[in-house]
Amino acid sequence: MSDATRPSNAEMTAIYDADQAVRMSKTPIDWKLVRPADRARRTRTQELLGTGSLHSADDFYHAAYVYQHGDLPEDYLTAHALAVIAAARGKPAAAWIAAATLDRYLQSIGQPQIYGTQFRRSTGSDWSQEPYRRDLLSDALRRANGVPPIAEQEEKRKGLPTQP
Structure with a gap:
């Protein structure tokens, strides 16, 4: 199935939009509020992944960004895997997030x-x-x-x- 025929998940798009909005604000980020919201977004994204609700390159691209804002090496490695899927499904912009998540993962494990x-x-x-x-x-x-x-x-x- 070509990616053009794979529907994007509206909820995943909304999760991504919320993740990016907090980081694009002109006001300083209050990490005490953002970290719990990031965790909630990752939890919901994991549920969507677990139920097979993500299909399109955009879905996996959005999920990669959500996981990139994680706390653990496993979050960054998951983000990398999601970015690779997005790139394989035809999302050229996913190449950069694939590189960034690999770098973040490597540094998180002391490499x-x-x-x-x-x-x-x-x-x-x-x-x-x-x-x-x-x-x-x-x-x-x-x-x-x-x-x-x-x-x-x-x-x-x-x-x-x-x-x-």
């Missing part, structure tokens, strides 16, 4: 990221992508996944806001 999608900073320090295995993938492979080459990543890192 270096390989695409360079994750930027972090500790209190009082500059932004960093470390640990980062820059030599494993070529910039061509990064571009194939919608990830900027290393030089552009470095420009982005330098342009991120500094600590007050």
Whole structure:
């Protein structure tokens, strides 16, 4: 069945929209409120996955984003698997989230990221992508996944806001 004939799940779309809305707000994120809401969205998404209610590339793409905002390595690995399905079903934008979820998973288990999608900073320090295995993938492979080459990543890192 082509993805064009697979119906998208309206509830999954609404869950994704809520997940993104809180992150796109111009006001600072209140993580004490967002984390429980993120968990509730993941729980409902897992229920939809468990009942076979997700079918389209968009469904799996949306579910990947919900799981990417998880707390555990298993959440990030699940997000990666969902992104791969979305890409396989014809969602080109899923290539980037597949890379980002793999990077997030690797860092969560103490391994270096390989695409360079994750930027972090500790209190009082500059932004960093470390640990980062820059030599494993070529910039061509990064571009194939919608990830900027290393030089552009470095420009982005330098342009991120500094600590007050």
